[in-house]
Amino acid sequence: MQLPVLNDAPAHAAEKKGGCSASSCGTTDNQMDSLPDSIREKVQNHPCYSEDAHHYFARMHVAVAPACNIQCHYCNRKYDCANESRPGVVSELLTPDQAVKKTMAVAANIPQMTVLGIAGPGDPLANPERTFETFRRLSEEAPDIKLCVSTNGLALPDAVEELSKHNIDHVTITINCVDPDVGAKIYPWIFWKNKRIKGKKGAKILIEQQQKGLEMLIAKGILVKVNSVMIPGVNDQHLAEVSKVVKSKGAFLHNVMPLIAEAEHGTFYGVMGQRGPTPDELQDLQDSCSGDMNMMRHCRQCRADAVGMLGEDRGDEFTLDKIEDMEIDYQAAMEKRAVIHQAIQAEMDSKRLEKAEKAQQHKQEPKLSTRPVLMAVATSGQGVINMHFGHAKEFLIYEASPDGVRFISHRKADQYCAGDTSCGDGESVLQVTVRTLAGCEAVLCSKVGYEPWEMLEAAGIMPNGEHAMEPIEEAVMAVYKEMAAAGKLDSTPEAVRASA
Amino acid sequence: MAVKIIESCVNCFACEPVCPSKAIYEAKPHFLVDPKKCTECEGDFPDFQCASICPIEGAILNSLGEAINPPGSLTGIPPEKMAEAMAELQSH
Structure with missing residues (x-):
């Protein structure tokens, strides 16, 4: 079966770089040709990894991980804001118990929710007890939900063993650089071995840990996606190199996201007037990286407590006081979910087939x-x-x-x-x-x-x-x-x- | 001899597990330090562990009441620049 997702250029298309610079011609089919079937199988109903699936399936994040072990210049740790939609922002911090309840409430009420992620508001792996308690319970009590985690990578090598024990087959690492000189402009400090380490020295340790963690995950057969924040004048020239490196180590998807920086966010970049990329700049970089790597273009940079389809947030329907009153029969919910997932899958399959046929027709028509x-x-x-x-x-x-x-x-x-x-x-x-x-x-x-x-x-x-x-x-x-x-x-x- | 966590604490939990004396505890509206237990990390570490991971400038004070992480020391944002940006926002 063909999975028409994810903009990716086959090697030959990348070389010529003309007309359709990143393949996906006729339709977006054939984009994942370079991926083995085992990976396609895993991502086909994951809204964050599959451009196709994100039209049908929903995701949610639970905010159980407040602590962080590094500082990034695009982040402000005073994260409590209801009106913002960006990573690192949440309204309500949850205990693992509350997170499990909320996840099951959402799964029962939004059956197209297939994926539960822990993404903060700090770093999930800097909160290993809360993060792993949540994963442990969910893999037992809600085995039909895919579990994901997103990390800055500093504590990743120590967590790989534990991650591989749960139902987790996807990990996202945010890698903004592979060069400590670039890193020093993005990360003011890290907390490492009982010390706050500033500047280039800290960035070097972080980069080493990220790369080591990436290699260890791949060795365990866990899928790795790499997120990078594009910061014009800081790492924009450098990200093509990052793409090459992470691809060579086995990451299956690279998500280059635009920097979000506004003075009112109180972040270093926001206050110092660092601008984000224009849509053109972002697209050019994604296109230039796509020769080496499957690029992801549908990311919505959602909050660490987002609920629903990408681009929507139904978190308000599932606040702590509301889920308290919900009676969930998860066994029944799981049966209902399975039926609905099958129906969606069938619809997606038939649409893919239709698309492939149209693409075939398109190829036979005289070319414009x-x-x-x-x-x-x-x-x-x-x-x-x-x-x-x-x-x-x-x-x-x-x-x-x-x-x-x-x-x-x-x-x-x-x-x-x-x-x-x-x-x-x-x-x-x-x-x-x-x-x-x-x-x-x-x-x-x-x-x-x-x-x-x-x-x-x-x-x-x-x-x-x-x-x-x-x-x-x-x-x-x-x-x-x-x-x-x-x-x-x-x-x-x-x-x-x-x-x- | 003890450090103190003040109201600018954002309850991120980062300091609690790194305290060698288990002197930090969750409380409302923010985390607190038990002054009887706090050793200022003496004998364990050369640096205050809580203040070495705390992301909020000014949230932890030393026994003299001074911010261990003064404004600008963690984010790299010069305090005058921050004041300027905040004044600009408030004028809207």
Whole structure:
């Protein structure tokens, strides 16, 4: 079975770097060709690892791990904030017992939840007792849930043995550098062998521990994904090297995420005015790394207590006082979950098949010689265009080119239409949303209101509500062909962004 | 002779397990140090263990009441820069 996920370039496509620079042509199929079946099997229903699966399956994080053993310049340890959505932020710290209860409550109520992760708000492996107690109990009491952990890597070598005892087949290590000089600009200190060690010396130890941990996990047969934060002027040039190194050691996926830095977060980078990358810079780096490595592009950089599909957070429905009142019969829930998972799997399989057929058709049609175009899509899941423009909290960005359609990234948007009668300052939020879509030439959604329609047109973005409920890739390709037929896509080389 | 944890503590638990004297305990609204048990790590470690892992500047005081990790020492953010950023935010 083919798993059409994860943007990855087969070696031959990486060399030519033209037109469709990161493969995934026709559809996003064949992207995981380089992965062995055993890995595909493991990731096919994991929303964080599979671009395809993230349209169908949900995840949750439990915040049981408050302590940390290092400081990163993009993190502020005063983490308690309800209104922010970024890693390291949580509202409610849980004990392992509360975490187990919450996980089972969510699993029973959101049956498409397949994955439980521990990601903080500190470092899970700097809280080994709370983290492993949670894993131990969940692998016994909720054996149908996949368990994951995410770590900075400092304490990883000492934890590998314990990790391999539980139901954990995925570990994420955040590796921002393999060079201590770069590390010194990202990590001000680490706590190591009863000492706070600052600067390059600390960074060197951290890097050694990360690499050692990575090697040990691979030797144990545990899947490793590597996260990197792209920090312009600090490690952006260096991350291609990181990608090469981690790939050579056996990591199966590299997730390059943009730095989030705002002064109000109180982080070093935020206060010092370090900027994050633009969407173009991020895409260029992901494309340049994709020759060496499976790149992940659908990460939402979620909170350490997020609940639901990627891009949504239903944590409010499962606060401690609410789960206290829930009576969960997990045995019954598990049976129901199994049925639902099977149905989703069947739907995904049939969609994949359809996609493969369309791709085959596409290959047989005469090839266009038009330039690539970015399009934004509003969706709430299931891989179809099914969301009203004004209700979209985020847009998925796809690139259409003569080679096909590939997923590029997501962009967050504030909802300007909350559905009430008075729109308040809706208009300015709408302007922000339109700005968010800069670089896109069309936006596909189930419906678009009159006002945003005009504003989008004025910004050079063609609104399109004609493909409601259609599969995303097909609709994007259809619109691309219409644009080509209408002569909107000249093929002058300077316009071809991706072939640069 | 004892260190003290003050209200800027964010309850991250990091200090509790590293204390060689088991002098640190969870309390509301924040972690506390039992002054009878705290040895300031004398005889065990050259550095205060709690203050060596604490991520919050100013949250742990020495027996003279001084911040063991003064402003700017952990985050690297110069205090005047932080003040500037906060003033800027409050003016909005």
